[in-house]
Amino acid sequence: xxxxxxxxxxxxxxxxxxxxxxxxxxxxxxxxxxxxxxxxxxxxxxxxxxxxxxxxxxxxxxxxxxxxxxxxxxxxxxxxxxxxxxxxxxxxxxxxxxxxxxxxxxxxxxxxxxxxxxxxxxxxxxxxxxxxxxxxxxxxxxxxxxxxxxxxxxxxxxxxxxxxxxxxxxxxxxxxxxxxxxxxxxxxxxxxxxxxxxxxxxxxxxxxxxxxxxxxxxxxxxxxxxxxxxxxxxxxxxxxxxxxxxxxxxxxxxxxxxxxxxxxxxxxxxxxxxxxxxxxxxxxxxxxxxxxxxxxxxxxxxxxxxxxxxxxxxxxxxxxxxxxxxxxxxxxxxxxxxxxxxxxxxxxxxxxxxxxxxxxxxxxxxxxxxxxxxxxxxxxxxxxxxxxxxxxxxxxxxxxxxxxxxxxxxxxxxxxxxxxxxxxxxxxxxxxxxxxxxxxxxxxxxxxxxxxxxxxxxxxxxxxxxxxxxxxxxxxxxxxxxxxxxxxxxxxxxxxxxxxxxxxxxxx
Numbered sequence: 001x002x003x004x005x006x007x008x009x010x011x012x013x014x015x016x017x018x019x020x021x022x023x024x025x026x027x028x029x030x031x032x033x034x035x036x037x038x039x040x041x042x043x044x045x046x047x048x049x050x051x052x053x054x055x056x057x058x059x060x061x062x063x064x065x066x067x068x069x070x071x072x073x074x075x076x077x078x079x080x081x082x083x084x085x086x087x088x089x090x091x092x093x094x095x096x097x098x099x100x101x102x103x104x105x106x107x108x109x110x111x112x113x114x115x116x117x118x119x120x121x122x123x124x125x126x127x128x129x130x131x132x133x134x135x136x137x138x139x140x141x142x143x144x145x146x147x148x149x150x151x152x153x154x155x156x157x158x159x160x161x162x163x164x165x166x167x168x169x170x171x172x173x174x175x176x177x178x179x180x181x182x183x184x185x186x187x188x189x190x191x192x193x194x195x196x197x198x199x200x201x202x203x204x205x206x207x208x209x210x211x212x213x214x215x216x217x218x219x220x221x222x223x224x225x226x227x228x229x230x231x232x233x234x235x236x237x238x239x240x241x242x243x244x245x246x247x248x249x250x251x252x253x254x255x256x257x258x259x260x261x262x263x264x265x266x267x268x269x270x271x272x273x274x275x276x277x278x279x280x281x282x283x284x285x286x287x288x289x290x291x292x293x294x295x296x297x298x299x300x301x302x303x304x305x306x307x308x309x310x311x312x313x314x315x316x317x318x319x320x321x322x323x324x325x326x327x328x329x330x331x332x333x334x335x336x337x338x339x340x341x342x343x344x345x346x347x348x349x350x351x352x353x354x355x356x357x358x359x360x361x362x363x364x365x366x367x368x369x370x371x372x373x374x375x376x377x378x379x380x381x382x383x384x385x386x387x388x389x390x391x392x393x394x395x396x397x398x399x400x401x402x403x404x405x406x407x408x409x410x411x412x413x414x415x416x417x418x419x420x421x422x423x424x425x426x427x428x429x430x431x432x433x434x435x436x437x438x439x440x441x442x443x444x445x446x447x448x449x450x451x452x453x454x455x456x457x458x459x460x461x462x463x464x465x466x467x468x469x470x471x472x473x474x475x476x477x478x479x480x481x482x483x484x485x486x487x488x489x490x491x492x493x494x495x496x497x498x499x500x501x502x503x504x505x506x507x508x
Contacts, residue, residue, distance in 0.1 A: 002130045016063045016334075016487045016500070018105055018120040021248040022152070024054040028213035028252050031240060036248035040112045048158030049194055050233075050253065058114050061330070064489040064498055065155050066147060067382055068331050070095045071300070073150035073188070075164045078299040079439045082398075082405055088303035093379045098140040099147065100381070100502060102128040108246060122247040129243030137206065145205025146187065148239035152249055153190065155330050159199055161280055161297050162190040165223065166433060184215075186223040186234075191261055198232040198261050200224060208238035213252065224256055231258040279331070281322075281492040284390075284458070288451035291458055295393045298494060301384050302394035306470065308375045313476040315371035315466065316385065317345055317364065322492040332489035332496060344369050349480050361465065364478075371478055372495045373466060381502040383486065385495035391469055392461025393454045400450060404442045 021036040022044070032039075035056065042051075044059035051057065077091050104125035113119070128137070153159040165186055188201040200223045202216040213236060220234040234254045241247040280297065283290040295302075305313070319325075319340050325333045335341045348367050364371055374385030386394070423431065467475050482488075486497040 002126045006126050016498070017060055017118050018063075018122060019058050019060050019108075019114075019117045020122070021246065022057045022059060022156070023248065023250045024051060024057065025250060025252045026054060026254065028210060028217050028236065030210050031208065031250075034245075036246055037108070038111045041110070041114050043114050043116060044156065049192070050157060058117055059156055060117055061151070061155065062332075062334065062487075062489070063502070064332055064334065064487060064496055065330055066099065066151055067096055067498055068489075068496055069150035069154065070099060070143070070147040071382075071384070072297060073146045073162060075166070076296070076299075076436070078296075078303060079401070079405070079436060081300075081303055082402055085303035086307040088300050088307065089378050091300060092304060092377045092382075092384070095143065095147075096377075096380055096382055098143045102132070102140050103144075103247075122241070123245065124241055124243045141206030143205070144241070145203040145208075145237070145239045148205065148247075148249060149188070149201060149203035149237040152237050152251060153188075153199065153201060153235065157192075158194060159190045159192050161293055162188040162201065165189050165200075166436070184219050184222060186216075186219050189223075192233070195233065196231070196260060197255075198227055198230055199235055200227060200232055201235045201237065203237055203239070205239040205241075207242050208240045208250070213238055213250070217252065227256070227258075229258050230261055232256050279491070281494070284493065288455050289447070291393055291454050292397070292447065292450055294390065294493065295397045295454060298386055298390060299394055299398065301386060301494070302391060302398065304377060304384065305373055305375055305386070305391070306395075308378075310470075310472055310474060310476070312375045313373060313470075314375070314479045315373055315476050316479050316482075316488070316495060317348055317369045318372055318490050318495065319344055320365065320368055320370040325490050325492050332491055335488040335490060345480070345482070352480055371466075372490070373470075373476060374495050374497070381499035383495070383497040387461075387493045388464060388466065388469065389458045389461035390493040392464060393458040395469060396454055396457035397450070400446065400453065401439075401443065404446060405439065408438060408442055 021039075021041060023032060023035070039056040041056045041058040044057045071092055074095070078088075081087050081091075102124055103122050105120050106123055107119055108121050109119065128140070132140070150162060153162065165188060186200045186202040188199075188203070190199045190201065191197075192199055200220055202219050204212050204216050216236045216238075217234075220236060224232065224234055234256065236250075236252040238250040238252075239247065240250060280290045280294040284294060318335070319338075321340070324338070324340050344367060348364065348369060351363070351367070361371070370387060372385045372387050373391060374383050376383045461469070465475060467473060470476075483497075485500050487500055488495070488497040490496070
């Protein structure tokens with residue numbers, strides 16, 4: 001049982017910000033013993049890349065950033081949801097539920113405090129420490145490792161959108177890499193525009209020790225052989241946490257020289273001037289490939305929005321000026337302290353009567369606002385949403401993906417083997433990998449045709465009503481009052497909010 005000295009506390013009200021210690025090293029080493037509490041940490045200054053020197057750093061972040069990373073990292077499951085989009089909610093729950101179930105927050109007093117930090121850190125809660133079975137801990141460790149790796153690479157270090165390596169990548173040799181599900185290779189890859197190189201990334205989570213990190217380093221070495229002729233960085237992230245200890249990260253890394261990365265058509269990259277953190281959404285206006293990438297990255301959210309009952313949808317007003325939310329250091333812009341958002345929302349409330357909730361879209365636009373479609377993901381305290389333009393692009397991409405699947409032998413429903421459930425786990429996994437790879441290859445083959453189609457849909461989206469985009473007779477209700485229990489954040493085209501009361505208590 002949970003010991004009597006652990007108080008039975010209600011979920012805490014939290015300020016949505018906490019500190020994460022990060023140790024940069026040039027290769028796997030033994031787990032530091034409580035150095036995350038006693039070492040002299042340097043404050044993280046948001047450089048958008050690796051620090052000049054290794055050592056201990058501390059970064060302050062928000063729960064919203066962690067949730068944003070959780071919902072966007074990992075395998076692309078949307079090809080399997082072509083005909084059953086409602087199951088997108090289940091995948092989103094699976095990505096965030098372990099974090100809510102097992103993580104808590106507690107106050108800390110480091111031996112060497114760093115100015116500007118919050119004095120709060122994540123830890124494991126009593127449920128995990130005393131009542132969770134080993135298999136559940138392993139599953140939670142995987143999700144924690146992937147989430148914190150995504151957060152570190154994108155929010156902290158300025159990497160662009162990550163992709164699961166099993167889908168292949170820019171290197172031709174990767175096409176057949178994952179035919180064997182037993183092949184041990186890294187989890188993710190991405191391209192860092194400021195560095196001008198690829199990143200190969202492996203994630204580990206839980207009570208991460210030296211043996212686990214060495215296995216990860218071996219996986220990175222196998223992937224590095226495939227990328228050998230291209231300039232790349234190998235990155236091994238260990239999200240280390242044990243009951244009673246703070247969550248901290250170890251980031252072991254190495255550089256591999258080579259030729260410049262392959263630049264996709266449509267991207268005009270100047271590596272000397274690309275010093276700001278990279279985000280696809282910052283380039284949607286001038287890059288068709290960035291638009292395709294952003295639509296694919298948000299497809300899970302699109303499927304969730306289009307499949308919920310109309311009564312669960314609402315729209316929230318956000319500034320129409322995307323530049324106010326362009327990424328600078330984090331993935332998202334918190335809205336509770338954004339003066340532009342607060343002022344514009346106050347203005348639109350003054351012009352609306354208490355009973356009139358369906359304000360014409362033209363009136364909203366004339367006030368400098370856009371309305372993002374949102375819904376609460378059932379079974380979570382998370383609200384997700386996106387703009388009209390990105391929703392319209394996702395809708396067109398989904399239609400094209402359906403057509404690809406329906407015209408590709410091996411992906412059609414009638415081509416699925418009736419005795420598939422009789423196959424071994426490895427055989428089923430190999431079958432899924434093959435299907436995903438074929439689907440991805442067809443997507444890439446269709447890219448030249450998709451560019452003008454998604455661009456047209458994106459531009460038409462800003463002139464469309466939500467009722468037309470959703471195929472429903474009524475417009476979703478515009479939420480002018482807001483929810484004081486929510487902490488909101490936005491990017492140029494997406495929306496995320498979490499409950500202030502979402503985290504369970506930690507160990508006393």
